[in-house]
Amino acid sequence: MTDTSKAGGEAGRRTAAHPRTPKAPPTIYDIAVLAGVNPSTVSRALSKPGRVSAKTAQKIMEAAEELNYQVNVFARALPTGRTQTIGLIVSDITNPAYFEVIRGAETAASAHGYTLMLAESAESADLEMTAARRMLATVDGLILASPRLSDEEIGRLSSTKPVVVINRSVAGVTSMVADIEAGVTDAVRHLAAMGHAAISYVPGPERSWMSQRRWESIKARCDWHGIEATMEAGQQPTVDGGRRAAAAVRAGRATAVFCYNDLMAIGLMRELQAAGLAIPEDLSILGFDNIFGSDFTTPPLSTIKSPLHALGASALESLLAAGDRAAQLQDDPALPTELVLRGSTGQAREGQKMSGNSLATG
Amino acid sequence: MTDTSKAGGEAGRRTAAHPRTPKAPPTIYDIAVLAGVNPSTVSRALSKPGRVSAKTAQKIMEAAEELNYQVNVFARALPTGRTQTIGLIVSDITNPAYFEVIRGAETAASAHGYTLMLAESAESADLEMTAARRMLATVDGLILASPRLSDEEIGRLSSTKPVVVINRSVAGVTSMVADIEAGVTDAVRHLAAMGHAAISYVPGPERSWMSQRRWESIKARCDWHGIEATMEAGQQPTVDGGRRAAAAVRAGRATAVFCYNDLMAIGLMRELQAAGLAIPEDLSILGFDNIFGSDFTTPPLSTIKSPLHALGASALESLLAAGDRAAQLQDDPALPTELVLRGSTGQAREGQKMSGNSLATG
DNA sequence: GACTCCTTGCCAATTGCTTGCCAGTTGCCA
């Protein structure tokens, strides 16, 4: 028995023996002294409701209040592994589409007493992996928004801590995916009604699962309407990426074009306008997401609105639920998309309207 | 001497006695065994470069590599108090102006091996205080972007941990403030040259220090040019806030109006356009910041560009420097603003041009 | 070859909280 470990008796360590810094924050030992109980009882009162009697708990709460006590999350995390933080990795912080996702997650986190840790991957799978690894050690769960990682890598990450992916479907991992069908169905029907017979799609990055999904959905609806659908080369999901797609779009014979997201749609529209095309008279343009600023353009952008805030909030909620192991099955709340018609879509230009023969001359 | 504390000899605790979970992450004890040294040597090799011989350090690094070791930040934080995270609180995550600030901070943090914790105050001083308190316990430093707290409260926060404020000046606290003079000087000179004789300013929230500064700067330059400058009622720094200022602006006789930020400028412009005014023919509008989307409008917004990315990055760098106590005096790197002239500014409307008498008839 | 000095590595205490195990207390029923 070394006696040092017992020095100070029930009062615990710092009180008399080690007045470290006068400003050191109070510990459960200080509360224990003040409330006249054992530190372990304080610990239980604070983290295990019901484990101690109401009377004792009351005393402890008052003492904690008086000392202005705040748990030391590190000391708590050491034995338990539980921190009170959730990690969120987005592929591009400057993409307004993520603003609402971030805010949704942050709001939900705050509401549950959790804190958000944010990182961005700058559209790089490597950076994403680095950030994910670093975070995994310190968070209770991880949200990956539009990850660029492979399914395998994501699966491996999720074997350590709960992981939720947004806008991506990975076997065995909880996914939050907006239901794009509703929006796309309405959009294609609208275009068909406006006489469009050839539609193209400008996809985002190769590794974007969502970009692929959007194309499949568009293709399926176009087939249903008997509309020709073609896919252009992939671009970065940015305004510049959209600009770079302009040449290919002009060269094709589509009279309406979907872009992977609003950023690209805006870039494409502006580049085309700069080249003298009139939107929507010469070409109809549609984006996805309905980001901030998509209604600032002239014409304002028609787009398929994503439930971004809900995506972020649901991802966080489901992560917390996963921790509880309470409601594990509540995948997929309703997260529908919605067509938002503004000024960038209109009648197909003359000579290309629903006349099969023009297709041959393209 | 209790023998439990020595069980396992130099091998340390878990190896034989407590194979907790087979998947438990490696500790410095595991590395010590593999490298054939004492755990404390491992600790020093990992965190105190130079303290151990190069040869030993090499052995340890290899062992760490082999085990895919990652420090347990909680265990490290417990005795030292040092975490490797910086907190950032913004007043509104959905304001694009913060995107670049966040990204600047995040990039700088990553570069130094730090992680960013993000919170938003939703323009509320109370929420801001709550978030700040929660964060202070777990971060090495805190960045407050456009805080709504009082100087006192900020001062109190900074007595615990290093704090840096962005776009605000608080005595005794490191501040990162863009130098607005350059931009405002150019802007007012430009307006004067275009014949504007009365200018107004639509401020943001009462508690916004930056809003006040912008007004003072505008007022000073207007005085210098002999231009009448008036301030409207304060509004929320959002698109809607700008919209709400429209009536007052129309009622006044100013031919050019500065808004506290681009969001408000955009809102004001759109509301005015909806009411039939032509921009810039009937009224010139200027914003601040040059946010994403400010060039999407018709006409594109003229604005005073803020070095947002640099603001975020510098704030983080200076926080890290404050920890080092190395370079404490490097306040204020050059963070100049710059006038970006686009389409929302033009000649003052006829009848109001630089003629002193019209001022009396307003 | 002996002595001093310095480098290098080890021991053990420390950080604040959690928790398994155990003892003491209280309540209830027969």
Place this chain on the structure above:
DNA sequence: TGGCAACTGGCAAGCAATTGGCAAGGAGTC
């Protein structure tokens, strides 16, 4: 009123790092 169970609360051993103090060993000097 005795016995059993359910509660409460205390003890002490972790959790994974850091770090002051100290001993051992090697290098350099006379």
